[in-house]
Amino acid sequence: MNAPDPHAATRARIADAAEELFRTLGYQKTAVADIARECGMSPANVYRFYASKSAINEAITQRLLGGLSALVEEIAAGPGTAEERLRATMVEMHRRDIALFFSEKRLHDMVTAAMTEHWGVIERFIERVLGAWADLLREGMERGEFARRDPEATALTLKHLTMLWTHPLLIADCLGRGVEPEELQRDQAAALDLVMAGLKAEPC
């Protein structure tokens, strides 16, 4: 068993205060001094726990994506056919992304900053989701729901094909052009119909 991190509670408290400020003020407009004030401590004390605002963002992004990948794994381990669970993970990830960009527009620049500064965190998230998808595909193939294909390669192809509904840049671009979330969801459902038909069909 790992020894508990004695600083974990303080780190979480700083991350909570920062996340709240990023949501209300915006990432760019929030200074470490603001975060310190919210926590009732000095900026110097915040810097004992995080080297920079960017490091706080990294912790928040890790927490956010950790929660999302746990949810994906929970759906994957739940009831239903492999197809139903695969679809549900995609629908749920898209729903969360929409919530992030639609209800909480101010988090957008935080996510954008994370995508340039902390790609490693995002890469680990993608790896976990691809792992859950590959398992679901393998299970679906064994049950005879899906035709036989390489599960890992196919999981990667699914990621590429469903980019429009998960990539923050694209979702922000769509919503910025006035596309309604409901339209995006309908488009996703139609696309998943075609993709699932492909997964069931023998490779040509």
Place this chain on the structure above:
Amino acid sequence: MNAPDPHAATRARIADAAEELFRTLGYQKTAVADIARECGMSPANVYRFYASKSAINEAITQRLLGGLSALVEEIAAGPGTAEERLRATMVEMHRRDIALFFSEKRLHDMVTAAMTEHWGVIERFIERVLGAWADLLREGMERGEFARRDPEATALTLKHLTMLWTHPLLIADCLGRGVEPEELQRDQAAALDLVMAGLKAEPC
């Protein structure tokens, strides 16, 4: 018959000079004065033909996308099965996008500017491509190559699914992260295999 535009030759000459400068200097760094100098005319004279640098960009983007949609229509009207031609239009569009971003990185900010300032030009391009795809899908369904689905709705779904290989933001993002063009092309081929299997399979 429309009367020929007496200014067409001069407008094309200005657009040629501007495109060359955008390629070598970059869009942001090129001033209307530079374009005028290249054409051996005064800036005031350039403004007789184009209201702004942005209007010159609009004309260049229109020309570039006009050529690309003509190529897509040519492939669609050419020999081969509907599947072969559908794939060829997608492969060719991706190849052109890669060339634009890989060999001619400086055109990137021109395209980005066009995407925010002249969305109408891009929308008309998308409409033409979707029209060509819907025709190919209809033909493939009539020949029994593809299962019956709504051709227009399916063309739109194809656009959504293949976003990664055509959307300038995503291509630039991939190449910026060091993904090799060859890898993108292999990924596209794998994705199109799955999509084509889906188009051939009866809707579930």
